[in-house]
Amino acid sequence: xxxxxxxxxxxxxxxxxxxxxxxxxxxxxxxxxxxxxxxxxxxxxxxxxxxxxxxxxxxxxxxxxxxxxxxxxxxxxxxxxxxxxxxxxxxxxxxxxxxxxxxxxxxxxxxxxxx
Amino acid sequence: xxxxxxxxxxxxxxxxxxxxxxxxxxxxxxxxxxxxxxxxxxxxxxxxxxxxxxxxxxxxxxxxxxxxxxxxxxxxxxxxxxxxxxxxxxxxxxxxxxxxxxxxxxxxxxxxxx
Numbered sequence: 499x500x501x502x503x504x505x506x507x508x509x510x511x512x513x514x515x516x517x518x519x520x521x522x523x524x525x526x527x528x529x530x531x532x533x534x535x536x537x538x539x540x541x542x543x544x545x546x547x548x549x550x551x552x553x554x555x556x557x558x559x560x561x562x563x564x565x566x567x568x569x570x571x572x573x574x575x576x577x578x579x580x581x582x583x584x585x586x587x588x589x590x591x592x593x594x595x596x597x598x599x600x601x602x603x604x605x606x607x608x609x610x611x612x613x
Numbered sequence: 614x615x616x617x618x619x620x621x622x623x624x625x626x627x628x629x630x631x632x633x634x635x636x637x638x639x640x641x642x643x644x645x646x647x648x649x650x651x652x653x654x655x656x657x658x659x660x661x662x663x664x665x666x667x668x669x670x671x672x673x674x675x676x677x678x679x680x681x682x683x684x685x686x687x688x689x690x691x692x693x694x695x696x697x698x699x700x701x702x703x704x705x706x707x708x709x710x711x712x713x714x715x716x717x718x719x720x721x722x723x724x725x726x727x
Contacts, residue, residue: 540719543717554708554713599645599664
């Protein structure tokens with residue numbers, strides 16, 4: 499079956515521009531996660547959705563970052579007024595539901611480069 | 614802040630030998646742990662999940678968990694060049710609503726020398 503998909507796979511943008519990253523989870527998975535992986539850094543948790551609800555947005559690095567999920571499926575991560583430090587690979591993952599015991603399946607990621 | 618710590622390596626192991634990867638964690642309440650493998654330029658994929666003290670074996674892979682000492686390890690027997698990758702240790706993170714994601718270590722870069 500289809501895995502997690504993300505688009506675009508690569509995005510180059512100029513500092514100050516807004517970008518939108520998309521994630522399509524595995525069909526039927528109610529939990530969706532966004533992470534960021536910078537060069538030489540580990541995976542950094544950004545936000546989690548159970549259904550369309552994000553209970554805790556404190557993992558987002560700044561108020562320039564926002565995320566939404568509609569129809570319990572597709573999610574978008576929006577970065578406003580991009581900065582060079584936003585350059586990273588943004589990974590989306592999904593799992594059947596939330597909890598400590600469920601594998602998260604990762605998408606291929608979006609590589610964001612801010613010039 | 615709850616932490617998951619790993620030695621970044623690189624860890625170089627000859628082909629056919631046992632590779633031992635270690636991870637420590639700060640949150641005594643952590644109940645489950647995940648080992649993900651990440652090839653260069655690819656996304657992480659789960660290889661082992663453990664939640665009970667002791668050993669869990671799956672093919673050439675064995676995960677070991679010691680909750681009293683707060684460490685979890687991954688052993689790879691009969692290492693192959695295809696095992697060369699970065700191995701990420703992860704534990705669930707918790708907010709008021711329960712588990713809401715994973716806290717990852719920075720990963721150990723493993724190199725299997727032919």
